[in-house]
Amino acid sequence: MATDHTETLARLANLKASAPQNIAVQAFDQQWFETLPATDQDRILACLASGLANPDSEMGCYAGHADDYDRFKTFFSDVLSHHHKTPSDAVHRSDWAGPSAPMDVTALGLPPLSVRIRVGRNLADLPLPSAMGAKDRQALEDRMQPVFTALAADPQFGGGYHSLTPGHKAETSRDTYHSLIDRHLMFRPLDTDPYLTAAGIAGNWPVGRGAYVSHDQTVIIWVGEEDHLRIMVMDRTTRLDQIFTRLRGLLDRIEAQPVLEFATSARFGNITSCPTNLGTAMRASVHLALPNLTRGGSDKTAKQIARAHGLSVRGMGGEHTAIGNDGTVDLSPSARFCITETEILIRLWTGIQALKEADQAVID
Ligand code: ADP
Ligand code: ARG
Numbered sequence: 001m002a003t004d005h006t007e008t009l010a011r012l013a014n015l016k017a018s019a020p021q022n023i024a025v026q027a028f029d030q031q032w033f034e035t036l037p038a039t040d041q042d043r044i045l046a047c048l049a050s051g052l053a054n055p056d057s058e059m060g061c062y063a064g065h066a067d068d069y070d071r072f073k074t075f076f077s078d079v080l081s082h083h084h085k086t087p088s089d090a091v092h093r094s095d096w097a098g099p100s101a102p103m104d105v106t107a108l109g110l111p112p113l114s115v116r117i118r119v120g121r122n123l124a125d126l127p128l129p130s131a132m133g134a135k136d137r138q139a140l141e142d143r144m145q146p147v148f149t150a151l152a153a154d155p156q157f158g159g160g161y162h163s164l165t166p167g168h169k170a171e172t173s174r175d176t177y178h179s180l181i182d183r184h185l186m187f188r189p190l191d192t193d194p195y196l197t198a199a200g201i202a203g204n205w206p207v208g209r210g211a212y213v214s215h216d217q218t219v220i221i222w223v224g225e226e227d228h229l230r231i232m233v234m235d236r237t238t239r240l241d242q243i244f245t246r247l248r249g250l251l252d253r254i255e256a257q258p259v260l261e262f263a264t265s266a267r268f269g270n271i272t273s274c275p276t277n278l279g280t281a282m283r284a285s286v287h288l289a290l291p292n293l294t295r296g297g298s299d300k301t302a303k304q305i306a307r308a309h310g311l312s313v314r315g316m317g318g319e320h321t322a323i324g325n326d327g328t329v330d331l332s333p334s335a336r337f338c339i340t341e342t343e344i345l346i347r348l349w350t351g352i353q354a355l356k357e358a359d360q361a362v363i364d
Pocket of ligand 1: 114115116118181183184185230234283285286287314315316317318319330
């Protein structure tokens with residue numbers, strides 16, 4: 001029997017008036033919804049679960065299956081064009097060529113910075129995290145073990161896996177888990193995040209979750225966070241371009257493993273749970289001290305200036321956390337979709353320069 005959606009649709013209709021910033025709620029068209037077969041109606045409302053439970057959401061939806069973006073193109077094209085300010089028929093392109101010259105922040109008068117570049121990836125043949133059951137989550141972790149064994153044997157990427165799954169042979173202790181979080185190597189408990197919880201992404205916590213960390217702690221692969229995989233390189237360095245090149249090398253090594261095929265779309269690029277990450281799924285960030293712009297402890301001015309340069313300011317523990325007491329912020333280009341990987345790196349480089357100048361201008 002088809003599910004009765006009367007209550008959910010009434011809630012959606014109310015939120016259209018009270019949550020104007022909630023992109024998913026605003027993009028939802030009930031007339032279009034009525035034309036869908038019953039199973040698709042269930043599926044699209046599952047995508048909106050987080051935004052319905054959390055009216056303050058900015059995005060308000062997560063895909064549950066890799067083909068949701070194409071299957072529900074009417075809805076997602078609208079969502080994507082609102083968030084990314086792209087035309088509704090935009091086609092994403094990738095380019096990892098990198099910059100034509102070294103990007104050394106010494107040239108900007110800066111010391112070595114903590115630089116991190118991550119990409120999200122999802123396996124093509126498993127549901128996305130919001131639609132996974134405990135068995136899928138365990139299957140994901142199991143599928144990654146041969147990949148980690150291969151990386152562990154590679155002198156460039158050697159390290160070990162820390163599992164959060166109770167009883168796993170590589171299960172990590174509570175203390176080690178928290179120490180990994182403090183060192184920015186591991187993600188926080190997903191079930192403390194109301195958006196991820198309502199979406200189902202935090203489901204079965206902590207089954208199937210973990211992180212591979214290289215011995216030198218610069219290569220990190222998260223398993224079972226918002227996307228199946230978050231693959232990253234992080235280091236204190238002056239050379240942004242070297243982190244980028246190292247990440248590409250890591251991806252090549254991972255993609256060479258026969259057990260993995262990542263979900264992509266000819267139109268949307270790399271598929272991710274959250275439409276904000278679709279396309280490159282890349283966030284390239286630096287921890288940058290902006291003591292003058294953040295004087296008094298507020299990130300408001302820094303955020304305003306950053307936005308004008310296409311950049312986002314986050315806190316020292318990542319999204320939804322506070323900036324450092326010394327005025328250090330996490331600065332990254334906001335765009336992920338219809339921008340290339342190389343362009344993201346260039347935007348970070350020019351952004352660091354612009355924010356540093358703006359910070360200096362406060363005291364000049
Ligand atoms: P994501 O980047 O995967 O979207 P978050 O913003 O939540 O997720 O950040 C995840 C972790 O990565 C947090 O511990 C955050 O402090 C850390 N992090 C992000 N950028 C940097 C950086 N440039 N240097 C050190 N740690 C970083
Ligand atoms: N779901 C939240 C919202 O709609 C967060 C979206 C962006 N952040 C993310 N980690 N995907 O506001």
